[in-house]
Amino acid sequence: MKKVLAFTIPTWSAMVVNSLIGITDFWFLSQISKNYMSIVGIAYIPFSIISSLIVGIGIEANRTKAKGNPINFWYILIFVLILSSSLSILAQGFSHYFLFFTWDNPMYKEIKTYFSIICYAIIPTSILYVCTGILRGKGLPKKTLIFSFLAVILNFFLDFLFIKTNLLGNPLTGCAIATVIADSLVAAIYILYFMKKRFVDTSKMDIRKFVTNALINSTEKLFSVSTLQVISNLFIAKISVMQASIYFGLDRFFSPLLLFSYSFFEWVLYSKSKGIKTSNSIYLIYFVLLVVYNSIVIQFMNLDRIGLIYSCIYVVYLFIFFIERTLVANFFAKEQGKIVNYVILSKNILFLITLFIVSNLDKLSLLSFGVVNLLFLFGEAICLMVILQKQNKHLKMV
Template structure:
């Protein structure tokens, strides 16, 4: 398809309308995906704590693998939207083809290396006996199909890059909903246990992956023309994708590292129960950030198109509107958590043993809810930097928030002032707010420089 699609027209039109129209489908898709993750845990929990622990052991490894796909996806999303803004469809086509080739090669490398390393890695993480075997049963199935997850992730990013957020939503949501229903069938009806959970996950991901494949290569109904016959690596496109994608992958990894460090502070301040409080409260806060994560993908696409068109005013409008939109969302979610903190805490502490952490969990939710209104300033600025191809700046914003500011203030309050467990919550909030001020200030200087740069070019 060579004519402009509705998605492309959206990217090239009013940035405020584009942010809303692109954000809502991705917010919906990520909410459905979160429901699947919750349902998956519930179904597996029926097999016993060993099965739940086994999948929990594999989860961070799988997230590291997917961080590579996420990085490539962010890179190709930004590059495609930039080229569309430039009205250079041929270069956008080349970027999409290069990203698909890159993900095929990377999937092969990761599949072979992860299959060889999975057992010693799980042992290193502390998996033993039944938990180790169950984790291997699950992971050895998933790892053979890394290509499915990586292609789905990057294909989804290509759709977002050309402004087709609705089909991106369909691919994610259909697979996630299917998985919710397949889990009990494979786990309990077919009596496959954790292997059944793995098969259900693969089949569901494959359905979403096939939809993307069908749109790209069979129906050919996307704006971009993706034909891999006689394909040759486009080095400029590869360089552009990796310059954004590699920092984005490291940003994903830095967040995992930060959670590990924050867990250690929670342990120091409150023992094992402190970790239980942090884990439970942070799940709620992460749920609250889902709408913003969905909106951030829209920011990258819309800003990328504005940058490609050398339209600094449109770029600035998109960035500021997104922040106002995200700030309003954050205030609303924060208010809901503050109003219903006790009810939310009860969900995690309904057992007799769980009641021991009820008060601490309520306190944690009350403080950590303040994290949400400040999040868009850093998150959307990071997405804006990705959209204009400044991957290093995006990585710097993420590391400054997660590993520098949050860790520093947690250390200060827990180790120096010895505030206790509440010091962890206030450290996270103060670190995030500090980052919000720095990130937003930095964004204003960058946009100001872009205005001057574009005026000189014009």
């Protein structure tokens, strides 16, 4: 258990600290206009989907390094720069089409302006994924926490410079530029740090295998719950304002515990590559933590009956999501990401079709959404568990 916590807590802390960047942006913008928060939130819908295409690079860097396989840092760096630059240029050039769902929005011009700038944050972000993945694969997750704090400090300073003082004359433009500059500076410092510590490996590697696995990992991220949640927000917008506020409120308050699932995902990749066993008590601890935290959130938000029921559904959802991430990590550790992609894609298609039907029948509410969301995630977890058990039985027979 000590090894689990020693790895996951620094990784989780780094993820939580990174989430403060978005909170900092919202805090500065909200002091000027509440509409700015909506603009940024809407612009991040397509940005999140596009940026998910490079997440797999960090996952593969973690797995490859944990197995002791060589990673030619400069080869990978050139690859991610070409890929991320292409995605950024593509996003800006076709921003009108990526923002199709905002064409009728009176703030479309502002949304497009912000998106056209923030899409270039994909370039330094890709470098950050590579560096954090390598450090986690080397068993040094605490180092990533330091860089996360640095990113928040730089972003806060630049937000103050570009938003608070309105240096550029447009707070939204200033906010987007601040994010791009802050991420770029941290990426540059990461590279210098790697060079100083001699983490820059120039050994020969199977670049084709690395890229293939990274793209498979990114595809899973594209099909994953987080991306699906972004799309689901479009359906949430159709329910009552009061129920939608409960959904977004719980989503924000539970985000730290949700991020723990992703940090544990990184641990499973690392531990499986190293042959380290994990105690099952972590699941009980996480569930108890969810229940206790939920009781605090219920009191803080002063939830009504519907909110209370949904919060309980959401707790179960988060626990199953924790298990689902563990199962997915087991497949990735075996380099079997394609199986996961097929299962998740099938589930997502059925889930969206179901939401569409429920919405057209005027039965869409916070509770109906929560139940449907929970059932489909449960079905996905069961499916992955059955496949994994069959594979393990086959290996034992062999």
